[in-house]
Amino acid sequence: MKKRSKAINLLKILGLLWLISFILIEGLILVNGVSKEYKEVDYIVVLGAGLKWDKLSATLKERLDKSYEYLNKNENIKIVVSGGQGPDEATSEAFAMEQYLVGLGISKDRIIKEDKSTSTYENLKNTYDILQEEERKEKIRIGIVTNRFHQFRAGVLAKEIGFEPYAIVSKTKFYQIPKYYLREYFAIIKSFLYDI
Numbered sequence: 800m801k802k803r804s805k806a807i808n809l810l811k812i813l814g815l816l817w818l819i820s821f822i823l824i825e826g827l828i829l830v831n832g833v834s835k836e837y838k839e840v841d842y843i844v845v846l847g848a849g850l851k852w853d854k855l856s857a858t859l860k861e862r863l864d865k866s867y868e869y870l871n872k873n874e875n876i877k878i879v880v881s882g883g884q885g886p887d888e889a890t891s892e893a894f895a896m897e898q899y900l901v902g903l904g905i906s907k908d909r910i911i912k913e914d915k916s917t918s919t920y921e922n923l924k925n926t927y928d929i930l931q932e933e934e935r936k937e938k939i940r941i942g943i944v945t946n947r948f949h950q951f952r953a954g955v956l957a958k959e960i961g962f963e964p965y966a967i968v969s970k971t972k973f974y975q976i977p978k979y980y981l982r983e984y985f986a987i988i989k990s991f992l993y994d995i
Contacts, residue, residue, distance in 0.1 A: 820988075821984060824984050824987050824988075825980060825984060827951050827987075828947075828948055828950075828951045828952075828980065828983055828984075828987075829947075830951075831950055831951035831954060831966075839873075839940075840876070840940040840941055840942040840965055841876075841930075841934065841939050841940045841941065842876065842877050842878065842879055842911075842930060842939065842940075842941050842942075843866060843869055843870070843876060843877075843878050843879070843941065843942040843943075843944055843967060844878070844879045844881060844922075844923070844926055844941045844942070844943055844944065845862050845863060845866045845878060845879070845880055845881065845896060845944040845945070846862065846881055846882070846919060846922050846923075846943065846944070846945045846949065846953060847859065847880075847881055847882020847883070847892035847893070847896070847916070847922065848862060848882075848892075848945075848946075849885070849888075849892070850885070850888040850889070850890070850892055850895055852887065852888065852889050853888070853889035853890060853895065855895060855896075855899060857972055857975075858946065858971070858972075858975070858979075859892065859895075859896070860899075861946070861969045861970045861971070861972075862944050862945060862946070862969045863896055863899050863900060864969070865944050865967060865968070865969035865970070866878055866900070866944045866967075867900060867903050867905065869942065869944070869967055870900075870905055870909065876909070877909045877910070877911060878900070878905075878909060878910055878911070879911045879912075879913055879926050879929070879930070879941075880892075880893045880896035880897055880900070880910060880911070880912055880913070881893060881913040881916055881922040881923075881925065881926050882896065882913075882914070882916060882922065883914055883915050883916045883917050883921075884914070885917070891912075891914035892914075893912040893913055893914035894912065894914060897910050897912055911929060911930075911933075913925045913926050913929055918994075919949070919952060919953055919956060919986075919990070920956050920990065920994040923953065923956050923957050923960050923962070924960055926941075927939070927960045927961055927962060937961075938961070938962070938963045939961075939962055939963065940962070940963045940964075940965065941957065941962050941963070941964055941965070942964075942965045942966075942967040943957060943964050943965070943966060943967060944967045944969060945968075945969060946968065946969050946970075946971045946979065947968050947971060948971065948976075948979045948980050948983045949979075949983065950966045950968060951987070952983065952986060952987050952990055954966065955990075956990060956994060959994075
């Protein structure tokens with residue numbers, strides 16, 4: 800009986816610790832996912848969000864539409880489209896993003912492709928390496944175009960890599976919110992364990 804009681808108490812403690820970590824991390828996601836008053840940035844960076852074979856996912860299309868809106872207001876700024884090719888994708892996300900933006904009238908001269916990454920960390924690290932070759936300055940200011948649930952992790956990773964990041968928040972379909980916020984909890988833990 801004592802062993803069973805100890806096991807139950809241990810499970811209760813572990814459950815409580817998980818709940819506290821979940822509330823803290825989700826709180827950070829919510830607080831840091833709001834658009835900050837950003838300065839003029841050197842580049843905007845749109846993070847990949849998957850293709851359905853050769854079609855943009857709804858999430859990726861929202862990010863690109865937000866990018867297009869920003870590019871129209873800031874005609875001298877360039878954009879980095881960042882995302883590699885998954886096993887169930889016909890092309891790289893970067894190529895598909897470039898095609899979409901060109902279709903909306905954005906000049907190819909304003910688009911820089913990063914097409915090797917498979918994670919948020921790689922999106923930002925590979926982008927940093929590309930932009931360092933162009934800029935050769937200590938801090939590059941970027942506007943990260945991604946969803947609210949993703950901004951906290953993307954911002955932390957970008958700072959760790961060497962960027963000065965600002966949030967440009969794209970919409971999330973309301974029915975996707977529970978899935979993405981839950982998934983982001985685990986993604987943040989993974990990033991803190993392996994990427995930082």
